[in-house]
Amino acid sequence: MALPIITADERLAEKQGVKLVLLGKSGIGKTSQLKTLPEASTLFVDLEAGDLAVKDWRGDCVRPSTWPEFRDLVVFLAGPNPALPVDAPFSEAHYRHVCERYGDPGQLAKYDTYFVDSITVLARLALIWAKTQPQAYSERTGKPDTRGAYGLLGSELIGALTHLQHARGKHVVFVAILDERLDDFNRKVFVPQIEGAKTAAELPGIVDEVVTLAEIKAEDGNPYRAFVTHTVNPYGYPAKDRSGQPRVAGAAEPARADRQVRRRHSNPDIQGVSHDRLVRFQRRAAAAQLRPDPQGHARPRAHDAQARGL
Numbered sequence: 001m002a003l004p005i006i007t008a009d010e011r012l013a014e015k016q017g018v019k020l021v022l023l024g025k026s027g028i029g030k031t032s033q034l035k036t037l038p039e040a041s042t043l044f045v046d047l048e049a050g051d052l053a054v055k056d057w058r059g060d061c062v063r064p065s066t067w068p069e070f071r072d073l074v075v076f077l078a079g080p081n082p083a084l085p086v087d088a089p090f091s092e093a094h095y096r097h098v099c100e101r102y103g104d105p106g107q108l109a110k111y112d113t114y115f116v117d118s119i120t121v122l123a124r125l126a127l128i129w130a131k132t133q134p135q136a137y138s139e140r141t142g143k144p145d146t147r148g149a150y151g152l153l154g155s156e157l158i159g160a161l162t163h164l165q166h167a168r169g170k171h172v173v174f175v176a177i178l179d180e181r182l183d184d185f186n187r188k189v190f191v192p193q194i195e196g197a198k199t200a201a202e203l204p205g206i207v208d209e210v211v212t213l214a215e216i217k218a219e220d221g222n223p224y225r226a227f228v229t230h231t232v233n234p235y236g237y238p239a240k241d242r243s244g245q246p247r248v249a250g251a252a253e254p255a256r257a258d259r260q261v262r263r264r265h266s267n268p269d270i271q272g273v274s275h276d277r278l279v280r281f282q283r284r285a286a287a288a289q290l291r292p293d294p295q296g297h298a299r300p301r302a303h304d305a306q307a308r309g310l
Contacts, residue, residue: 015169017112017170018209019165019172020207020208020209022173022174023178023212023237023238029225030118030177030213031050031054033213035057037113037115038059038113040110041110041112042059042111043059044117045063045064045114045116045117046061046062047116047117047118047125067122070125070126070160072098075163076095076105077108079105080092081166114170116164116173120176120177120192120193123153123195126160126195127196130149131144136148150196150198153196154198158198158206161174161206165207178193179191189236192238204240208242209229209240209241212238213225213227214235229241
């Protein structure tokens with residue numbers, strides 16, 4: 001048996017999928033980005049039951065209401081992990097069991113994108129479930145053990161998101177609320193609103209792109225919405241780009257945020273960062289011995305009706 005080497009041509013010919021986290025404060029328009037996705041090829045995973053902003057979007061939707069339901073949905077969407085033991089979530093046995101309930105997984109072939117809204121609510125569902133498990137009780141006293149519950153929450157949530165991230169050929173957009181807090185040194189920091197520290201800390205390492213939809217003031221003082229897409233940015237928002245290229249060949253465009261991430265590399269004119277602001281940022285970065293990058297953020301399209309209405 002020969003070593004199963006995948007050649008460069010074979011790898012480049014594979015259908016690619018972008019895994020993206022979209023962050024932003026409540027009401028900034030995160031869920032509304034669903035409207036930028038094709039209705040016929042997008043599956044909306046509605047965990048918030050707050051789809052008023054997209055009530056006129058005519059795509060398909062699923063609404064898991066408990067953590068076990070979401071785990072079943074994840075293994076159905078992404079397939080099994082053959083390395084897992086039989087009794088583990090996302091194993092071959094779990095997948096076969098779910099297929100008996102949900103039917104032929106071939107029905108998912110028409111979807112290019114899964115839009116999960118939101119991880120913030122998902123973490124709450126997972127915590128409710130975790131508090132009922134044996135790990136959430138002390139073996140010595142039998143009383144509730146908060147540390148055990150949160151430890152189980154972190155492993156379960158990261159396991160599910162990582163498994164869905166492995167859905168090859170599918171774009172996955174995770175949405176989460178972004179909180180503004182003060183750290184121990186009274187500095188302003190931005191943290192995803194997710195129960196438990198483990199998921200918030202490890203989530204950026206799971207996905208390809210971290211994009212923050214934020215309200216930013218222009219040079220004239222007027223605010224506008226912008227996608228912050230680069231790790232080193234003058235605003236301090238969480239962001240990350242793993243693509244390293246203008247556009248993935250043959251991939252459907254999963255979200256306006258991702259389109260801006262891709263266009264940014266090939267067209268510096270859409271940055272929306274003035275020369276004066278860029279010079280100031282470079283000076284601050286040099287003083288802090290950072291490596292400055294001019295690609296701070298990308299504006300939404302000019303015809304976005306809400307872009308200048310904040």
